[in-house]
Amino acid sequence: MKINEDKMNYSEYFTNRSTDEITKDLIGRPLIFISHGKKLGGYIVEAEAYMGKKDRAAHSYGGRRSPANEGLYRKGGTIYIYSQRQYFFFDVACQEENEPQGILIRAIEPVWGIDEMTQNRNGKNGVLLTNGTAKMMQAFGIHSRNWDLHFLSDSPFAIDLNDENKKVAQKIIASARIGINQSDPIWAKKKLRYYVAGNPYVSNMKKREMREDHGWQRR
DNA sequence: AAAACGATCATCT
DNA sequence: GATGATCGTTTTA
Numbered sequence: 001m002k003i004n005e006d007k008m009n010y011s012e013y014f015t016n017r018s019t020d021e022i023t024k025d026l027i028g029r030p031l032i033f034i035s036h037g038k039k040l041g042g043y044i045v046e047a048e049a050y051m052g053k054k055d056r057a058a059h060s061y062g063g064r065r066s067p068a069n070e071g072l073y074r075k076g077g078t079i080y081i082y083s084q085r086q087y088f089f090f091d092v093a094c095q096e097e098n099e100p101q102g103i104l105i106r107a108i109e110p111v112w113g114i115d116e117m118t119q120n121r122n123g124k125n126g127v128l129l130t131n132g133t134a135k136m137m138q139a140f141g142i143h144s145r146n147w148d149l150h151f152l153s154d155s156p157f158a159i160d161l162n163d164e165n166k167k168v169a170q171k172i173i174a175s176a177r178i179g180i181n182q183s184d185p186i187w188a189k190k191k192l193r194y195y196v197a198g199n200p201y202v203s204n205m206k207k208r209e210m211r212e213d214h215g216w217q218r219r
Numbered sequence: 220a221a222a223a224c225g226a227t228c229a230t231c232t
Numbered sequence: 233g234a235t236g237a238t239c240g241t242t243t244t245a
Contacts, residue, residue: 048237057237068230085227087238104237134238179237203238207220223243232234 009161010152014076019094019101023049024174024194028167028216030160031108033140040113040140042130043167044159046106046195046202048177050091052099056187057180060100071149072100079155081148087134088142092152092159106178106193107131109201109214110139132203168217171197178203 014022032041050058050072059069059082071080072093080091080102094101108130110117117139118125130136147155160166174191182188195202198211 050237059237066230082237083229084236085229085238089237091237106237128240132238177237181236221243221245224241226239226241228235230235 010077010159011075013161014092014094015096019051019103020049020192022094023047023103023192024172026103026105026159027172027194027196028169030111030158030165031105032112032158032160033142034156034158035113035116035141038113038116040117042108042110042112042201044105044107045109045199046193048104048106048194049192050102050104051192052095052101055101056184057177058100058102060102063100065100069100072102073098074149075151077152079147079150079152079157081142081145083145088137088145089133090137090157104133105136106133107195107201107203108136109199116141127200127205129201131201131205169196169199170213170215170217173197 026044026047029044030041031044032039052058052060053063055061060072065073071078074093075097076094078093080093082089082091090105091102094103110130117129120141121129121139130139152159172194175193176189176191177193180188196215198209198215200210200214
C-alpha cells in the first residue's frame with residue numbers, strides 16, 4: 001500500500017476538479033481511521049456534494065460562516081466534522097480557502113477492524129454497522145469534534161488515493177441528497193448524491209435492489 | 220417493506 | 233425558542 005506517497009496529493013486531489021466530480025471519484029476508495037493503533041474502515045459507497053455559497057442545502061449557503069462550519073472555508077483536504085443532535089458527520093472541504101464547498105461521506109462498506117467497529121456500535125453488525133454517516137462515526141468510536149479543522153494528513157483519517165486500491169463500481173447512481181430542506185425546488189432536486197448501485201451498505205438501500213456482488217466490478 | 224415519529228442538543232434567531 | 237446534511241423503534245399494509 002502506497003498511502004504515504006499519496007498523502008502529499010490531498011491538496012491537489014480536493015481542488016483540481018469540481019466538487020461533484022471529486023465526490024463521484026471518491027466512490028470505491030478506501031477510507032481509513034486509525035484507532036488505538038488499529039486500522040478501521042472500508043470502501044466509500046455513498047457520498048454527497050455540497051456546492052458552497054450558492055447551494056441552498058449547504059451549511060455555507062449565502063456565505064454563512066461561524067465556528068460551527070469554519071471547516072468548509074478551509075483549503076481542500078481539511079476535515080469538517082459537524083454535530084447535530086447527539087450525532088456526528090464527516091466531511092472533507094473542497095476547493096481553495098474561502099470557497100466553502102465540501103463532501104459528506106455518507107456510508108462505507110466495512111472491511112478493516114470489523115470486530116472493533118461492531119463493539120463501538122454496541123453489537124450492531126451487518127448492514128447496520130456503517131450505512132449512514134453518524135453510524136460510521138460511531139463505528140470509529142468518535143464522540144467529539146476533536147479532528148474538525150485538521151488537514152487529512154495531520155489526522156488519524158486517511159483516504160487512499162492510489163488507483164490500484166480503488167474498487168470500481170459497475171454503476172454509480174446520482175440522486176437527490178437525503179434529509180435536506182425541500183423548500184428550494186432547484187437545489188433540493190440536484191443530483192449530488194452518488195452511490196454504488198446495489199451495494200447493501202448504502203443508506204436506505206432496498207432489499208430487493210441489493211446485489212450479490214455488492215455492485216463492484218470484477219478485477 | 221415502507222412510513223411515521225420521538226429522541227435530544229449545539230447552534231443560531 | 234426553533235431548528236436540523238440523523239437514528240432506531242414502532243406502526244401500518
